Amino acid sequence: MPSPAPSPRRAGRPRSTEADAAIMDATREALVDVGWSKLTVGHVAARAGVAKTTLYRRWSNKGELVVHAVASLFDELELPDCGSLQADVECVVLAFADLLQRPGTNASLMAVVAESTHDPVLREHIRNAIVERQKRLVLQGRERAQARGELPPDAADPEEDARLVDLIFDVIAGAVVHRTLVSAEPVDPEWASRFTTLILHGLAAAASR
Amino acid sequence: MPSPAPSPRRAGRPRSTEADAAIMDATREALVDVGWSKLTVGHVAARAGVAKTTLYRRWSNKGELVVHAVASLFDELELPDCGSLQADVECVVLAFADLLQRPGTNASLMAVVAESTHDPVLREHIRNAIVERQKRLVLQGRERAQARGELPPDAADPEEDARLVDLIFDVIAGAVVHRTLVSAEPVDPEWASRFTTLILHGLAAAASR
Amino acid sequence: MPSPAPSPRRAGRPRSTEADAAIMDATREALVDVGWSKLTVGHVAARAGVAKTTLYRRWSNKGELVVHAVASLFDELELPDCGSLQADVECVVLAFADLLQRPGTNASLMAVVAESTHDPVLREHIRNAIVERQKRLVLQGRERAQARGELPPDAADPEEDARLVDLIFDVIAGAVVHRTLVSAEPVDPEWASRFTTLILHGLAAAASR
Amino acid sequence: MPSPAPSPRRAGRPRSTEADAAIMDATREALVDVGWSKLTVGHVAARAGVAKTTLYRRWSNKGELVVHAVASLFDELELPDCGSLQADVECVVLAFADLLQRPGTNASLMAVVAESTHDPVLREHIRNAIVERQKRLVLQGRERAQARGELPPDAADPEEDARLVDLIFDVIAGAVVHRTLVSAEPVDPEWASRFTTLILHGLAAAASR
DNA sequence: GGGTAATCGAGACGGTACGTCCCGTCTTTTG
DNA sequence: CAAAAGACGGGACGTACCGTCTCGATTACCC
Numbered sequence: 043m044p045s046p047a048p049s050p051r052r053a054g055r056p057r058s059t060e061a062d063a064a065i066m067d068a069t070r071e072a073l074v075d076v077g078w079s080k081l082t083v084g085h086v087a088a089r090a091g092v093a094k095t096t097l098y099r100r101w102s103n104k105g106e107l108v109v110h111a112v113a114s115l116f117d118e119l120e121l122p123d124c125g126s127l128q129a130d131v132e133c134v135v136l137a138f139a140d141l142l143q144r145p146g147t148n149a150s151l152m153a154v155v156a157e158s159t160h161d162p163v164l165r166e167h168i169r170n171a172i173v174e175r176q177k178r179l180v181l182q183g184r185e186r187a188q189a190r191g192e193l194p195p196d197a198a199d200p201e202e203d204a205r206l207v208d209l210i211f212d213v214i215a216g217a218v219v220h221r222t223l224v225s226a227e228p229v230d231p232e233w234a235s236r237f238t239t240l241i242l243h244g245l246a247a248a249a250s251r
Numbered sequence: 252m253p254s255p256a257p258s259p260r261r262a263g264r265p266r267s268t269e270a271d272a273a274i275m276d277a278t279r280e281a282l283v284d285v286g287w288s289k290l291t292v293g294h295v296a297a298r299a300g301v302a303k304t305t306l307y308r309r310w311s312n313k314g315e316l317v318v319h320a321v322a323s324l325f326d327e328l329e330l331p332d333c334g335s336l337q338a339d340v341e342c343v344v345l346a347f348a349d350l351l352q353r354p355g356t357n358a359s360l361m362a363v364v365a366e367s368t369h370d371p372v373l374r375e376h377i378r379n380a381i382v383e384r385q386k387r388l389v390l391q392g393r394e395r396a397q398a399r400g401e402l403p404p405d406a407a408d409p410e411e412d413a414r415l416v417d418l419i420f421d422v423i424a425g426a427v428v429h430r431t432l433v434s435a436e437p438v439d440p441e442w443a444s445r446f447t448t449l450i451l452h453g454l455a456a457a458a459s460r
Numbered sequence: 461m462p463s464p465a466p467s468p469r470r471a472g473r474p475r476s477t478e479a480d481a482a483i484m485d486a487t488r489e490a491l492v493d494v495g496w497s498k499l500t501v502g503h504v505a506a507r508a509g510v511a512k513t514t515l516y517r518r519w520s521n522k523g524e525l526v527v528h529a530v531a532s533l534f535d536e537l538e539l540p541d542c543g544s545l546q547a548d549v550e551c552v553v554l555a556f557a558d559l560l561q562r563p564g565t566n567a568s569l570m571a572v573v574a575e576s577t578h579d580p581v582l583r584e585h586i587r588n589a590i591v592e593r594q595k596r597l598v599l600q601g602r603e604r605a606q607a608r609g610e611l612p613p614d615a616a617d618p619e620e621d622a623r624l625v626d627l628i629f630d631v632i633a634g635a636v637v638h639r640t641l642v643s644a645e646p647v648d649p650e651w652a653s654r655f656t657t658l659i660l661h662g663l664a665a666a667a668s669r
Numbered sequence: 670m671p672s673p674a675p676s677p678r679r680a681g682r683p684r685s686t687e688a689d690a691a692i693m694d695a696t697r698e699a700l701v702d703v704g705w706s707k708l709t710v711g712h713v714a715a716r717a718g719v720a721k722t723t724l725y726r727r728w729s730n731k732g733e734l735v736v737h738a739v740a741s742l743f744d745e746l747e748l749p750d751c752g753s754l755q756a757d758v759e760c761v762v763l764a765f766a767d768l769l770q771r772p773g774t775n776a777s778l779m780a781v782v783a784e785s786t787h788d789p790v791l792r793e794h795i796r797n798a799i800v801e802r803q804k805r806l807v808l809q810g811r812e813r814a815q816a817r818g819e820l821p822p823d824a825a826d827p828e829e830d831a832r833l834v835d836l837i838f839d840v841i842a843g844a845v846v847h848r849t850l851v852s853a854e855p856v857d858p859e860w861a862s863r864f865t866t867l868i869l870h871g872l873a874a875a876a877s878r
Numbered sequence: 879g880g881g882t883a884a885t886c887g888a889g890a891c892g893g894t895a896c897g898t899c900c901c902g903t904c905t906t907t908t909g
Numbered sequence: 910c911a912a913a914a915g916a917c918g919g920g921a922c923g924t925a926c927c928g929t930c931t932c933g934a935t936t937a938c939c940c
Contacts, residue, residue, distance in 0.1 A: 054884025055936050061886085078365060082926060093887045098928070149365065155433060156361035159286070165435055173434060209445055212430040213422060219433075220425030223364055225382060225417065226374055236418055244453025263915030264905040270917085291895065302918040307897070472889030473931040479891085496783070500921060511892040516923070570783035573850055574705060574776065583853055591852060627863055630848040631840060637851075638843030642782060643800060644792060645835065654836055662871025688912085709900060720913045725902070 057099070064090040065097055069111040070150075078108060078153030109164060112150040113171035115141070121179045127187040131238045132231070134179055135218055139229030142222045152223060180211045194249060213241060266309070273299040274306055278320035283353070287317060287362035321359045322380030324350065330388045336396040337451060341443045343388055344427055348438030351431045361432060389420045403458060422450060475518070482508040483515055487529035492562070496526060496571035523572075530568045531589030533559065539597045545605040549656045550649070552597055553636055557647030560640045570641060598629045612667060631659060691717040692724055696738040697777075705735060705780030739777040740798035742768070748806045754814040758865045759858070761806055762845055766856030769849045779850060807838045821876060840868060 068090035072081045083104055087094045101107040119141065124133045142148045151172075158165040184207070187193040197203040217237060221227050277299035281290045292313050296303040310316040328350065333342045351357050367374040393416070396402040406412040426446060430436050486508035490499050501522050505512040519525040537559065542551045560566050576583040602625070605611040615621040635655060639645050695717035699708045710731055714721045728734040746768065751760045769775045778799075785792040811834070814820040824830040844864060848854050 053882075053938070055886080055938085057885070083928085084926070093889090094928085095888085095930095096886065099885085103928075104926095152361060152365035156287070156358060156365045159358035159361055159432065168433070169435065205442075205445070208430075208434065208436065209442070209449065212434055212436075213426045213446070213449070215433070216425030216427070216429030217422045218425070219429060221417075221421040223367075224377070224424070224428075225421055226378065227417065227421075233414075233418070236414070237422070240418065240422070240453040240457055241449075242453075243456035244449040244451075247452035247456045248448055261915085262907060262913065264907095264917080266916065292897085293895070302920095303897090304899090304919080305917060308916070312897075313895095469933085470889085471887065471933075473891075475890065501923085502921070512923090513893080513925095514891060517890070521923070522921095567783065570779060574779035574783040576850075586851070587853065623860075623863070626848075626852065626854065627860070627867065630852055630854075631844045631864070631867070633851070634843030634845070634847030635840045636843070638846060639835075639839040642795070642842070642846075643835065643839055644796065645839075651832075651836070654832070655840070657875055658836065658840070658871040659867075660871075661874035662867040662869075665870035665874045666867055710902080711900070720915090721902085722904095722914085723912060726911085730902075 058096075061090070061092050061096055062100065065092060065100070065107075066111055066114075068092075069107055070115075073108065073111065073150045073153075077149045078156075081108070083107070105164065108150070109154055109167060109171075112154050113167070115147055115150065116172050116175050119176065119179060121182050123186060127183070127190070127192040128238055128242060130183050130186065131214070131241065132234045134183065135214065135229065135234045135237065136231065138176075138215070139218050139222055139234075142219065143229070148223055176215060177207065177211050180207055180214070193245075210241070210245070267305075270299070270301050270305055271309070273301060274309065274316075275320055275323060277301075278316055279324070282317065282320060282356075282359045286358045290317065292316070317359065318363050318376055318380070321356075321363050322377075322384075324356055324359070325381050325384050328385065328388060330391050330395075332395065336392070336399070336401040337447055339392050339395065340423070340447045340450070341440070343392065344423065344438065344443045344446065345440065347385075347424070347427050348431055348443075351428065352438070357432055360428075385424060386416065386420050389416055389423070402454075419450070419454070476514075479508070479510050479514055480518070482510055483518070483525075484529055484532060486510075487525055488533070491526065491529060491565075491568045495567045499526065501525070526568060527572050527585055527589070530565075530572050531586075531593075533565055533568075534590050534593050537594065537597060539600050541604065545601070545608070545610040546656055546660060548601050548604065549632070549660065550652045552601065553632065553647065553652045553655065554649065556594075556633070557636050557640055557652070560637065561646070566641055569637075594633060595625065595629050598625055598632070611663075628659070628663070688717070688719050688723055689727065692719060692727070692734075693738055693741075696734055697742075700735065700738065700777045700780075704776045705783075708735070710734070735777070736781055736794060736798075739781050740794070742774055742777065743799050743802055746803065746806065748809050750813060754810070754817070754819040755865055755869060757810050757813065758841070758868065759861045761810065762841065762856065762861045762864065763858065765803075765842070766845050766849055766861075769846065770856070775850055803842060804834070804838050807834055807841070820872075837868070837872070 065086065068086045069081075072086050072089060076085075081104070083094060083097060086107070087097050090097075097107070101110065119134075119137060121130065121134055124130045142151070154164070154168065158168050184193060188195055197206065218229055221229055221233070227233075274295065277295045278290075281295050281298060285294075290313070292306060293303060295316070296306050299306070306316065310319065328343070328346060330339060330343055333339050351360065363377065367377050393402060397404055406415065427438055430438055430442070436442075483504065486504045487499075490504050490507060494503075499522070501515060502512055504525070505515050508515070515525065519528065537552070537555060539548060539552055542548045560569065572586065576586050602611060606613055615624065636647055639647055639651070645651075692713065695713050696708075699713050699716060703712075708731070710721060710724060713734070714724050717724075724734070728737065746761075746764060748757065748761055751757045769778070781795060785795050811820060815822055824833065845856055848856055848860070854860075
């Protein structure tokens, strides 16, 4: 959202929307090719066929630019209905891993997260743009499972309930990210199945206690 | 450990081990103070009271330097015997989270991991320096639990066994890292307990099936 | 399309002519103060109140910079009309010697010439920037002397003529440079007179033969 | 003359004379190959198959080393008796030019002279090692010419006489050096003849006035 | 349809850090 | 003890980007 306020209609020549798109594309491509740390504003501008000035008129620095380019990558995460809780979880695990394993995404994500450790504003950005988007999938999956009777209804205490959702989210997302980026091992259906079994049994056992 | 082999005794003046230590210390301090991206080789050298060349004689660039410094942070991770499997896991989760929450560590770790997504050599470095070190803790904890009778002996198939260990490792490390760095929520004893319960129940249920 | 453009006027911000001048001045001053070998690009930039990059945008290295600075020193060499050929030659000899005896100039000139023995490009530079500039003085003096009737008109064969001019030039410039820099003896009016007499008599005698 | 006092016979291992020679050779070769400014002590030592320490034990710095290597080049200048004053002068002009045109010599000479403009000690060195050596050739030529009756006997005033010798020396050496190194034109027999004629006629005309 | 005002490209600018190279000194082990 | 090997503090080099700043040349809108 480089030009968030389309309405005020300031005088003078309006900004080129083609440039907007070309810059975003070039940024994503560059991110895939060379990664965050070796990505330079000059190269992005050149690849987009745009002057550096044009780029800086839209984003105040390299960080802003990359964050905007990355956040949009997570738009495509969906939770198809796979018939059972186990299948649903395996589906989302595999979809998420697939996203992470695509050449540019992993690097971009890590880069942005790494940068965020120093920048509270950026961190908040990430929370809103990425974390919340993913957490919705967990909620959605639970609702379906509850409808199927595979999971009990929400806990009485809403805080307690939120804590459980957060836990599940961190376990699922964390395990997939860690296996992919740190252990650098593939997340294949077998691993997904094994992992899902572990989590759901844990959940069931903990609940039935 | 840039000079691991003390024996061959090459000709010429030997490298100063004091410099080794001073550089590592200075790097870690600088990492905490200013973070990866603002860390300067020149500053590190100055802080260590060492010439820049001395530093470059040991590590070929800023990346190498920081990776070694970060890896050494994980040296302190130990698995104290807390009396039970549940307590052991909670202990290591809290110790790991504490490490990640220290100001410089999180940024450093993420930066190094991010960098590794483009550099296979660096990725291998990380595997050896960090991943293997942590995986040892998992193995050690399992041995203790087996001695206590809390866990069954190793699986018959060693490959199957390795897969299980890897899974547990990714789940534990991943969840802690994710909650700390992505969700940006604190890992406190309550979360550790809740998480540990989930995992151990899942493990037990899956095994007893 | 009359295309009246007197200057190509490339796109983009034009180079600062103030910077040009400041750098040249600073280089000459530094050359006088510390000499070629101790002259630092960084110091020159600082003294000129200019970034090092601005300097490197104009000259590709320290050598280029100094050559241009040295060559410009020769701009001031003029041939005032002193009334007679003998007086004209003595004038230019003394002016040239004065230039060479100024603290920084001798070192600079020698350094540049020394450097040129290995670098054909630099050698060509010197030819264009220094040699041709001085040779013009010889031609100018001859024209005046011819107008006064002190010298015969140009030889019929232009090649032969050029050879004579080259000879005179090497003798005059060579003798002054050698006495100043190698013999390290002063070029005073007495020496200039003695030298001029020798050359002009030789010229007259050789011509009248 | 790196080790000027061979006699005292200090205790311990004596310095290797092979090293002396190897270093001098390597220095001269390096001077030819890369010139003064790009010659490094490290490379010379390597080429000589000697440690840098060994080199520094004999010469205190790069300058000393090169001056010693260069001075010896001028030992070979001689004045053969060519039968007449004109022939003698042409001979020495050609011999000197030949020396200067040899690949390494010109660079070395200029480099040393250039360096000498900053270093009075070095300048004195050059006077003794090079200038005086050449000036003797002028004196020797005059004596022969006087014996042949081609030149009048020494002037009555010895100072006046010395001034004349100095003048001739600067003119001859200067013109040859300038043509070779600055004008970068060849000194061939034709030029030598033309030049010699000019000088001798000038000398004769000036004397007979 | 002519002004006007913000855009665009190009590229120079002051900076900062990089990683390399060489200097001349120093500390070792080996002969 | 000298020699070979090579690490050390220091300092300049030339390069690469950063984010800012002119420039002249284009547009779109608004009068």
